[in-house]
Every structure is written in structure tokens, then in C-alpha cells.
Amino acid sequence: MSRRSASSAVRTFFETKRDGLVHVSQIENRRLNHPSDVLKEGQEVWVKLLGFDDRGKVRLAMEMVNHESGKEDALE
Helix, strand or coil, rough: CCECCCEEEEECCCCCCEEEEEEHCCCCCCCCCCCCHCCCCCCCCCCCEECCCCCCCEEEEEECCCCCCCCCCCCC
16 A cells, blocks of 8 residues: 655555555656656555565565556566
């Protein structure tokens, strides 16, 4: 679920105790000025786990997930 959005990222919350960030460049395959251009606070979204950064923070992406099915999009 998307929560607060800064100009460069959206904080997401899972059903676990961890949260993660989706960088604005990982939201869609086009340039966005701000995450609020396409997302609303509280909106449920599908994300792909990209891994963890050096500080253990969760790295996520939305742009490679089909938002109808929740499945990973095939590479073009």
C-alpha cells in the first residue's frame, strides 16, 4: 500500500514489519515529476522486490509489474 510520497520516492508498507521505498524512476516507464502524478495515498499497488541496499532497506519497483494481475511483466 502506498503511503507518503516525497518528490523522489513512495514509501510502501507490507503485511510484515518492514517497509520499503519505490524510487520515482521505478514507478512507470515514463518520466514523472512527482509520484502523486499517478498514485494516491492509501492506494494498493503491486511491487517487485529488487533487493536490499547497504543499510538493509528494501528496494522495490512498480514499473516491471502488471498492475492487473500482479505478475512480473515479460522483458521486451
